[in-house]
Amino acid sequence: AIRMTQSPSSLSASTGDRITITCRASQDISSYLAWYQQKPGKAPNLLIYAASTLQAGVPSRFNGSGSGTDFTLTINCLQSEDFATYYCQQYYSYPTFGQGTKVEIK
């Protein structure tokens, strides 16, 4: 199975900050990567697919980049509603997820 490693596991930030989360695949997955946001007690919500394509309705402050094995999710001008846990997922083969990055209020 393809292993997905996210970093950091958690981070503290303030509203208005720019944050970056990284996701590394154990092998080349081209651009077969998605990002999700999950809030407590809720299902994950798709943010980005194909590494950099924003899902309809997702604010433009979310940005995804990367290909091959290294990917990043950047959130510009963090808003209060962005404090959540973020997961990457590869779909190059049977799906696997990163372990998650919890974004907390500083």
Add this chain to the structure above:
Amino acid sequence: QVQLVESGGGVVQPGRSLRLSCAASGFTFSTYAMHWVRQAPGKGLEWVAVISYDGSNKFYADSVKDRFTISRDNSGHTVYLQMNSLRPEDSAVYYCTRASFPVTDEMSWFDPWGQGTLVTVSS
């Protein structure tokens, strides 16, 4: 709108069985592969199983292979997960989710997701 609603969760003893259901609406169910993904309490997401749009292909995570069976009823717009020989480590919220494109067995991102149903395996 596209909607997925899971049901069937509950508390079950180790070694027993449980069947989860996921009722779909708002899209042409028979043309999309369907997946189950689970999340143990306080943990990350784990893909469990997929069934192709016509039910001809099924694949499972190693952790559930030979114990869980995914199936679907296209006329009833429902996907199922039959879970046998349950273990405490199977305790999780189980989410039903849909593949991104119709009429393909290619893996994809997941959207939308159901609200999840909680399974607790405990004596």
